Amino acid sequence: MTPSTASSVREPRVKAKQRPGDRIFAGSTLTAGTLILAMLAAVAAFLVIQSIPAVTTDPGEIPILAGETFWSYVAPLVFGTLWSAALALLMAIPVSIGIALFISHYAPRRLAQGLGYVIDLLAAVPSVVFGLWGANVLAPAVQPFYSWLTETMGWFPLFAPPASGTGRTILTASIVLAVMVLPIITALSREVFLQTPVLHEEAALALGATKWEMIRTAVLPFGRPGIVSASMLGLGRALGETMAVAMVLSASGGINFALLTSSNPGTIAANIALSFPEAFGTNVNVLIATGLLLFAITLVVNSIARWIIARRKEFSGAN
Amino acid sequence: MSKRIEVNDLDVYYGKFKAVEGVTLSIEPRSVTAFIGPSGCGKSTFIRTLNRMHEVIPGAHVDGEVLIDGDNLYAPGVDPVLVRRQIGMVFQRPNPFPTMSIRENVLAGVKLNNRRISRSDADDLVEGSLKGANLWNEVRDRLDRPGSGLSGGQQQRLCIARAIAVQPDIILMDEPCSALDPISTLAIEDLIEEMKKDYTIVIVTHNMQQASRVSDRTAFFNIAGTGKPGKLIEYDDTTTMFSNPSVQATEDYVSGRFG
Numbered sequence: 001m002t003p004s005t006a007s008s009v010r011e012p013r014v015k016a017k018q019r020p021g022d023r024i025f026a027g028s029t030l031t032a033g034t035l036i037l038a039m040l041a042a043v044a045a046f047l048v049i050q051s052i053p054a055v056t057t058d059p060g061e062i063p064i065l066a067g068e069t070f071w072s073y074v075a076p077l078v079f080g081t082l083w084s085a086a087l088a089l090l091m092a093i094p095v096s097i098g099i100a101l102f103i104s105h106y107a108p109r110r111l112a113q114g115l116g117y118v119i120d121l122l123a124a125v126p127s128v129v130f131g132l133w134g135a136n137v138l139a140p141a142v143q144p145f146y147s148w149l150t151e152t153m154g155w156f157p158l159f160a161p162p163a164s165g166t167g168r169t170i171l172t173a174s175i176v177l178a179v180m181v182l183p184i185i186t187a188l189s190r191e192v193f194l195q196t197p198v199l200h201e202e203a204a205l206a207l208g209a210t211k212w213e214m215i216r217t218a219v220l221p222f223g224r225p226g227i228v229s230a231s232m233l234g235l236g237r238a239l240g241e242t243m244a245v246a247m248v249l250s251a252s253g254g255i256n257f258a259l260l261t262s263s264n265p266g267t268i269a270a271n272i273a274l275s276f277p278e279a280f281g282t283n284v285n286v287l288i289a290t291g292l293l294l295f296a297i298t299l300v301v302n303s304i305a306r307w308i309i310a311r312r313k314e315f316s317g318a319n
Numbered sequence: 320m321s322k323r324i325e326v327n328d329l330d331v332y333y334g335k336f337k338a339v340e341g342v343t344l345s346i347e348p349r350s351v352t353a354f355i356g357p358s359g360c361g362k363s364t365f366i367r368t369l370n371r372m373h374e375v376i377p378g379a380h381v382d383g384e385v386l387i388d389g390d391n392l393y394a395p396g397v398d399p400v401l402v403r404r405q406i407g408m409v410f411q412r413p414n415p416f417p418t419m420s421i422r423e424n425v426l427a428g429v430k431l432n433n434r435r436i437s438r439s440d441a442d443d444l445v446e447g448s449l450k451g452a453n454l455w456n457e458v459r460d461r462l463d464r465p466g467s468g469l470s471g472g473q474q475q476r477l478c479i480a481r482a483i484a485v486q487p488d489i490i491l492m493d494e495p496c497s498a499l500d501p502i503s504t505l506a507i508e509d510l511i512e513e514m515k516k517d518y519t520i521v522i523v524t525h526n527m528q529q530a531s532r533v534s535d536r537t538a539f540f541n542i543a544g545t546g547k548p549g550k551l552i553e554y555d556d557t558t559t560m561f562s563n564p565s566v567q568a569t570e571d572y573v574s575g576r577f578g
């Protein structure tokens with residue numbers, strides 16, 4: 001890395017003068033970058049090494065598996081994790097984009113600012129609070145509605161009866177997750193929407209776009225990569241959320257798409273927290289292996305998101 | 320197509336600040352009118368009142384009348400969106416939509432206006448508009464490439480194509496060549512000359528030669544000082560304005576003897 005003076009004599013090319021400030025800065029960014037990679041590698045190595053016994057040991061000797069194989073133990077958890085996160089995003093993304101657009105393009109300045117602060121505050125609420133709210137307030141409140149839905153719309157697979165008596169179903173958990181990821185997605189989308197070049201907004205307006213058409217032609221396409229990134233951050237939080245789900249969802253295991261019944265799949269993160277009392281011996285390895293799977297899922301999901309963004313890079317307006 | 324513009328005693332404000340005061344002029348159909356004047360005298364501000372783009376800025380408003388073939392743009396009940404569909408605008412900096420292809424850019428206005436358009440009609444319109452903007456030969460085999468991948472001059476002609484694709488009556492151009500090289504500038508000047516057959520064209524320019532080359536009539540704006548409103552000083556045939564203006568300030572400005 002350090003160029004010797006001798007080589008610069010031999011090389012006819014003129015080298016830019018190296019300033020100490022630049023070198024210190026380059027060095028510290030390199031260190032930071034290496035550090036994060038090293039940490040990630042260490043976490044991955046820990047997870048992998050600790051996970052191996054979960055798959056190789058005879059399932060009969062691992063109490064938490066109760067005779068099943070590791071894979072049949074983890075499958076419903078993976079499903080529950082993905083399903084609840086997907087439901088949460090499905091609810092959160094449109095609402096977030098709506099709020100972000102309202103703040104960036106519709107609300108009067110003062111109101112927009114206030115609303116922005118409130119949203120940011122919401123991001124700072126600890127997940128235990130959301131868990132308490134979900135279990136003690138939201139679940140009882142939506143239960144009658146769930147009963148009504150199963151009675152009137154029970155033919156629709158997602159609303160299949162019987163309705164849960166407590167209301168602590170996967171849908172309730174997803175609603176809580178949606179509320180939790182809402183601030184992240186909203187805050188980031190708002191920032192991108194605010195950065196739409198006035199030039200492009202005016203181009204649309206001058207063509208005779210209404211405000212909504214202007215947003216559709218200039219603001220949303222410009223903000224699309226930002227929306228995807230924001231959603232992925234939200235998804236990361238939803239996939240990994242532990243406390244709130246553990247408190248709200250009454251999980252019984254099994255893969256089941258029905259939203260309103262009392263037989264709900266658990267999620268990986270919540271399952272790890274709830275299984276804590278049993279965390280000894282090889283049980284720990286099983287739980288860690290599920291954690292590794294969560295790690296892998298998050299990685300895959302993020303790669304997909306990056307691929308989506310990269311696919312239309314030329315059209316991003318970054319050139 | 321191609322309409323007369325009449326402005327009666329128009330004052331233009333940004334909030335409490337009066338940027339332009341008491342403009343009265345009339346612009347003939349099928350003509351090119353140039354607005355000239357020193358920086359900050361309100362040319363951009365004024366031209367944006369002609370298609371109600373001015374009020375897009377928070378707090379901006381006008382006082383007075385703008386008649387397009389006798390209909391007041393600022394009459395109560397007139398929808399600015401409909402006004403802008405009939406009066407196209409080209410901006411100082413080329414602004415094709417970066418997320419759209421060349422073809423989509425040309426069709427953007429048409430799609431907005433909620434017209435369902437068949438594939439073949441769309442093809443014809445794209446070809447016609449790009450030919451109208453003298454860009455067809457350069458982009459015919461890369462219509463699906465992003466519009467932002469073109470050169471500055473090509474982008475500006477793409478913006479002109481986008482503006483004429485919706486078949487407006489009037490086209491407003493605010494310094495359309497100021498970001499372009501001389502060759503691209505000439506291409507656009509030729510284009511303006513041709514478009515004059517079909518449209519009423521108003522162009523803001525800082526380039527005296529350009530004003531004298533392309534315009535039939537010229538309006539000179541000026542300000543008394545910073546913080547004062549800009550005013551229309553003189554408005555006449557371009558040849559008169561440049562050879563024998565009746566106001567001293569105009570003569571000073573067009574001959575380059577200005578402050």
Ligand SMILES: Nc1ncnc2c1ncn2[C@@H]1O[C@H](COP(=O)(O)OP(=O)(O)OP(=O)(O)O)[C@@H](O)[C@H]1O
Nearest residue numbers: 333338356357358359360361362363364365376546
């Ligand atoms: N968005 C705005 N808000 C408040 N004042 C503005 C705004 N835009 C322009 N002005 C003011 O209005 C006056 C006229 O500005 P305008 O941009 O119309 O001048 P111009 O003649 O187009 O100048 P140039 O030749 O440099 O483009 C200036 O005093 C300017 O500071």
Ligand SMILES: [Mg+2]
Nearest residue numbers: 362363364493
């Ligand atoms: Mg200007």
